[in-house]
Amino acid sequence: MKSVDQWIKQLHLRASDALDRRVHADIDRALADTQMTTHLKIGRTIMTSPFAKLAAAAVVVLAGMLGLNILSGPHGGGVAWGAIPDHIKTIDTFMFRLTIGVQGKNDASVSDGHTGQFTFYLSEQYGFRMDIGGDGTTVSWYVPPQSDTITMVAPADKKWSKSPLPPEQRGKMPEQYEDPAEYIQRFLARPSRELGRSVIDGVEVEGIEVTDPPIEKGKLANGIGRLWVDVQNQLPVRIEIEGAADGKIVRWLMEFKWSEAVPASVFEPNIPNDYTSLTQ
Amino acid sequence: MLEDKYLILRFNRGDKGALHRIYDKYRHDLVTLAAALLLDVSQAEDVVHDVFIAFLDSAERFRLTGSLKGYLATCVANRARNVNKAAWRRHSTALDSVPEMACDAPPPEQAAIFGEQLGQLTEALQQLPYEQRELLLLRSHSGMRFATIAKVQGVSINTVQGRYRYAVSKVRSILDSEADL
Numbered sequence: 001m002k003s004v005d006q007w008i009k010q011l012h013l014r015a016s017d018a019l020d021r022r023v024h025a026d027i028d029r030a031l032a033d034t035q036m037t038t039h040l041k042i043g044r045t046i047m048t049s050p051f052a053k054l055a056a057a058a059v060v061v062l063a064g065m066l067g068l069n070i071l072s073g074p075h076g077g078g079v080a081w082g083a084i085p086d087h088i089k090t091i092d093t094f095m096f097r098l099t100i101g102v103q104g105k106n107d108a109s110v111s112d113g114h115t116g117q118f119t120f121y122l123s124e125q126y127g128f129r130m131d132i133g134g135d136g137t138t139v140s141w142y143v144p145p146q147s148d149t150i151t152m153v154a155p156a157d158k159k160w161s162k163s164p165l166p167p168e169q170r171g172k173m174p175e176q177y178e179d180p181a182e183y184i185q186r187f188l189a190r191p192s193r194e195l196g197r198s199v200i201d202g203v204e205v206e207g208i209e210v211t212d213p214p215i216e217k218g219k220l221a222n223g224i225g226r227l228w229v230d231v232q233n234q235l236p237v238r239i240e241i242e243g244a245a246d247g248k249i250v251r252w253l254m255e256f257k258w259s260e261a262v263p264a265s266v267f268e269p270n271i272p273n274d275y276t277s278l279t280q
Numbered sequence: 281m282l283e284d285k286y287l288i289l290r291f292n293r294g295d296k297g298a299l300h301r302i303y304d305k306y307r308h309d310l311v312t313l314a315a316a317l318l319l320d321v322s323q324a325e326d327v328v329h330d331v332f333i334a335f336l337d338s339a340e341r342f343r344l345t346g347s348l349k350g351y352l353a354t355c356v357a358n359r360a361r362n363v364n365k366a367a368w369r370r371h372s373t374a375l376d377s378v379p380e381m382a383c384d385a386p387p388p389e390q391a392a393i394f395g396e397q398l399g400q401l402t403e404a405l406q407q408l409p410y411e412q413r414e415l416l417l418l419r420s421h422s423g424m425r426f427a428t429i430a431k432v433q434g435v436s437i438n439t440v441q442g443r444y445r446y447a448v449s450k451v452r453s454i455l456d457s458e459a460d461l
Contacts, residue, residue, distance in 0.1 A: 004448045008420035015307040019325040
């Protein structure tokens with residue numbers, strides 16, 4: 001005999017097409033109305049928002065590489081792991097892209113995968129750029145070197161704005177991210193095995209795999225982390241992390257590009273004439 | 281949970297795709313909850329619509345501290361309670377002039393909103409006092425904890441647990457009596 005609880009769990013209705021249309025249309029309409037103020041505030045609060053914390057956390061992963069101490073020893077192989085940090089320190093310009101994927105596991109309510117993407121471009125010479133999105137709604141923020149302004153460009157909405165940086169952030173981008181090494185040190189301190197050589201996007205790489213890779217908060221069940229390094233230039237190409245959290249499969253993919261692979265033009269906002277300025 | 285946190289981050293910065301996704305993810309559950317509370321699909325959809333419009337207005341200040349599904353279920357429950365109170369006031373006014381309108385069994389169209397198989401359950405829910413129906417649905421359908429429901433209903437956790445036992449017992453008894461017929 002079914003329990004009352006089981007009976008109630010069987011209750012199920014589908015939202016009607018009419019409701020779907022009504023809600024989606026209202027979301028679009030309301031957001032169109034508030035887009036202007038929202039975008040302006042984004043520019044002003046970007047570095048204090050929860051998003052910024054996530055972004056900063058992501059960059060710390062990269063910063064770990066910048067300040068990496070000598071990591072010679074257990075991993076060996078063709079890559080001189082201990083030489084990586086000194087090599088990275090000679091590089092001024094780089095790109096770091098974090099793609100987060102979350103997929104339901106034994107959970108019909110999240111049957112489709114969901115991803116998000118954050119891309120950072122950092123250069124002492126050219127400045128700082130950050131993109132959020134990747135699904136056609138990407139919004140980009142630009143801070144020129146030694147600048148007190150931040151420019152936001154939203155191609156999907158054909159809008160842009162230029163705002164002053166919060167005082168506490170002035171003169172600190174991207175230098176604020178140059179804190180070293182904790183993440184990668186913890187990463188490499190985990191039990192590991194060599195993965196040998198492989199090819200990623202036509203680049204010959206060598207990798208190691210660690211179990212239970214560190215994440216920003218909490219712990220992944222059955223977590224695995226892989227670091228792949230370009231055999232030729234001895235620079236990181238990719239870090240992959242996957243595991244389970246809250247009943248979902250979580251995948252983090254961190255991709256890197258270095259020096260001339262990141263053209264100076266990416267630091268210049270592209271604002272076509274038909275974009276609307278939100279700057280007051 | 282991670283997906284929800286990420287969606288809220290996007291939502292906070294005004295990303296319309298995030299709210300569309302949140303709606304798509306939880307719409308059926310929320311419509312079901314509202315319909316079970318109000319026993320009226322049309323009113324239920326209005327409630328869910330209103331919840332999302334209010335949610336939209338909170339884009340910049342909203343911070344997710346627990347389960348997003350739980351938060352939205354609470355919003356639906358609060359709004360449905362207001363709709364129910366308004367209906368009750370209208371009904372009471374009508375009763376002043378037309379006595380003996382009360383009836384334990386819901387109209388056939390209400391009992392059938394979840395299909396014939398669940399008609400008995402719908403009838404049983406209809407016979408519960410509203411706060412017990414709400415409690416039973418928040419607990420068993422939305423998976424909410426007693427402590428959270430206590431906050432939603434503004435009563436002690438002991439009261440909630442007592443009401444829950446009573447509600448389960450009453451629904452069980454109604455279902456059993458129907459089965460005996």
